[in-house]
Amino acid sequence: MVKTDPAGSKPGFLARHLPAMTVTFSDVHGVRQHRVSPFGRLILGGILLGAFAWTTIATTTILLNGYDATAPASEAQALRTAYEARLATLIEERDALKAELAGRVSLLSDAEGSLLRQQQEIMSLSADVSEQGQSVTILRNQLGGLQTARDSADADARILTQKLAVLQLVLNEGLGGQSDVATTIDTIATALAETAARRDEYAADAVALNERIVDIELEQELNRQRQDRMLTQLEGAVRLTLVPLENILKRVGLDVDQILESVQRNYSGTGGLSSDFVSATPDGSGADPVALRVSAIMESLDQVAMLSIAVNRTPLGIPVFGSYRHTSSFGMRSGRMHKGTDLAGATGTTIVASADGVVSFAGRQSGFGNLIKIRHDFGFETYYAHLNSIGVTVGERVTRGQRIGGMGTTGRSSGVHLHYEIHLNGEAIDPMTYIRVGRDVF
Numbered sequence: 001m002v003k004t005d006p007a008g009s010k011p012g013f014l015a016r017h018l019p020a021m022t023v024t025f026s027d028v029h030g031v032r033q034h035r036v037s038p039f040g041r042l043i044l045g046g047i048l049l050g051a052f053a054w055t056t057i058a059t060t061t062i063l064l065n066g067y068d069a070t071a072p073a074s075e076a077q078a079l080r081t082a083y084e085a086r087l088a089t090l091i092e093e094r095d096a097l098k099a100e101l102a103g104r105v106s107l108l109s110d111a112e113g114s115l116l117r118q119q120q121e122i123m124s125l126s127a128d129v130s131e132q133g134q135s136v137t138i139l140r141n142q143l144g145g146l147q148t149a150r151d152s153a154d155a156d157a158r159i160l161t162q163k164l165a166v167l168q169l170v171l172n173e174g175l176g177g178q179s180d181v182a183t184t185i186d187t188i189a190t191a192l193a194e195t196a197a198r199r200d201e202y203a204a205d206a207v208a209l210n211e212r213i214v215d216i217e218l219e220q221e222l223n224r225q226r227q228d229r230m231l232t233q234l235e236g237a238v239r240l241t242l243v244p245l246e247n248i249l250k251r252v253g254l255d256v257d258q259i260l261e262s263v264q265r266n267y268s269g270t271g272g273l274s275s276d277f278v279s280a281t282p283d284g285s286g287a288d289p290v291a292l293r294v295s296a297i298m299e300s301l302d303q304v305a306m307l308s309i310a311v312n313r314t315p316l317g318i319p320v321f322g323s324y325r326h327t328s329s330f331g332m333r334s335g336r337m338h339k340g341t342d343l344a345g346a347t348g349t350t351i352v353a354s355a356d357g358v359v360s361f362a363g364r365q366s367g368f369g370n371l372i373k374i375r376h377d378f379g380f381e382t383y384y385a386h387l388n389s390i391g392v393t394v395g396e397r398v399t400r401g402q403r404i405g406g407m408g409t410t411g412r413s414s415g416v417h418l419h420y421e422i423h424l425n426g427e428a429i430d431p432m433t434y435i436r437v438g439r440d441v442f
Contacts, residue, residue, distance in 0.1 A: 087323050094323075114237075118230050122294055125227045136216050161192065224290075231293050238300040245307035249314070251437050254378070256307075262378060263306040313377040315431075316438030317354035317400045319384060319420050320345060320407070327417060330430040339428035340383065340421035341435075347416050349407040351384055353398040354420075354438075362390050368419070369411025372404055383421035386413045 022035050246256050320343050328342035353374055360381065361373035368385035372392060375381050388408025392398060409416045422431045 086325070090323055090325075118234055122227060122230055122234075122290075125223050125230075136213055136220070227290060231290070231297065234297050235293070235300075238297060238304060241304050242300055242307065245304065245311060248311060248316070248437060249307070252314070252316070252434055254314070259310045259378060260303060260306055263309050310378070312400050313356045313380075314434075315354040315376060315380055315382050315422050316434050317352065318435055318438060319343070319351055319354045319382070320418060321350040321352045321401070321403070322346075324349065324418075326432075330428075330432065337428075340385075340419050341431045342417045342419055344415060344417035345407050347388060347406075347408060349418075350403050351387060351405045351407055351418055353400055353402050353404050354382055354422075354434075355380070355400050357382070357398060359392045359394050359396045359398060359404075362392055362394050364410070367412040369413060370405070370408065371411075374398060374404075379425040381423045381426075383419070383423070385419035385421075386410050386417060388416075 020035060020037050021041065249256050249259055322345060324343045324345040326341065327344045328338060330341050331338060351372075355374075355376045357374040357376035357380075359372065360375040361371060363371065365371045368383070370385075370387040370390055372384040372387065372390060373381060374384075384405060386408055387405040388410060389406040390404070391406075392404045398404060407416055407418050413419075420431050422429050422434060
């Protein structure tokens with residue numbers, strides 16, 4: 001039992017708020033009382049409050065320590081699992097793209113070989129058709145000569161027949177010597193028989209020539225049809241190669257005609273067929289349609305070759321060979337223009353040239369750290385910044401996919417990554433536009 005002291009004379013401040021109290025204990029030994037002064041109550045309350053505070057803080061600390069020990073570990077494990085899954089996906093995509101690229105390269109090689117063989121066969125067929133046309137012309141001339149000879153033989157036969165009839169009439173009337181008449185008749189009959197034999201021979205030759213002409217014309221028509229099918233296949237194959245290459249350059253905003261003109265100044269192709277061949281028809285009447293088609297195909301193949309060169313010299317390749325993740329895009333960032341794209345990966349990850357070109361800078365430059373610049377055709381220049389190593393020198397000519405350095409974090413960098421920029425005629429443009437198009441090509 002606890003009792004407070006009754007009111008006394010003017011208690012102090014502590015006594016007014018914490019008056020003395022008597023604590024009564026009752027047990028088997030009897031009743032005992034213990035008086036607790038205001039100061040004692042204050043000390044006791046402080047002890048109890050301190051014990052409560054300590055218990056609360058200790059419990060909270062234990063809980064927080066337990067959470068801190070488990071939460072970050074679980075979060076880190078989750079992030080690691082997600083990163084490994086993403087890395088595995090990227091590796092699979094890379095392997096699939098490599099396999100697809102190998103398949104496309106093989107198909108392109110086969111197609112080029114087939115195109116070359118078909119071109120040679122078409123040229124051979126064109127020569128055969130021209131030769132057959134000349135043969136038909138010669139045979140027709142021979143046929144005309146045989147027909148003339150036959151007509152002459154027919155005329156001679158008619159004349160001899162008339163003479164024979166006249167002589168027969170004279171013989172019948174008994175004019176002249178019978179022996180002379182008989183001799184004359186025999187001579188005329190012999191000449192008539194020879195003329196008839198020549199006429200029959202000429203007629204047989206004419207029939208044979210006609211049959212030969214029909215056979216040659218049939219063979220010539222079959223060759224023309226075969227030639228037309230091959231030309232159609234070649235035209236289709238060229239279109240299947242040419243149109244995608246044109247679309248690639250158009251998707252990144254380049255003028256195909258200007259690109260072709262630029263490449264053509266430094267490239268020598270087949271140039272089509274000579275004007276002599278194009279105009280060499282069997283009858284000399286004008287341009288040969290087949291030769292014109294072959295010439296157009298050859299010119300299209302020149303365009304394919306030139307556009308292939310242009311694609312290799314345009315920065316469409318991915319500048320990182322290996323696993324990476326896209327961490328920052330082109331555009332405004334924290335109030336400043338970010339002129340490139342950031343691709344993060346492990347230290348030393350291989351950095352490659354995104355197109356054929358010439359190294360214009362290789363060294364350290366302020367915030368870029370270790371920096372490589374490569375100048376390409378058509379006004380392009382690419383930047384590769386924050387490298388931990390540089391593997392090329394100024395003036396060196398590099399090809400698309402060639403290793404030029406390793407990924408690092410030199411200069412003003414918050415972590416290991418490649419800062420990659422593309423400049424066109426001195427103006428920075430979004431590299432991801434070119435990287436996305438390049439994924440469909442390489």
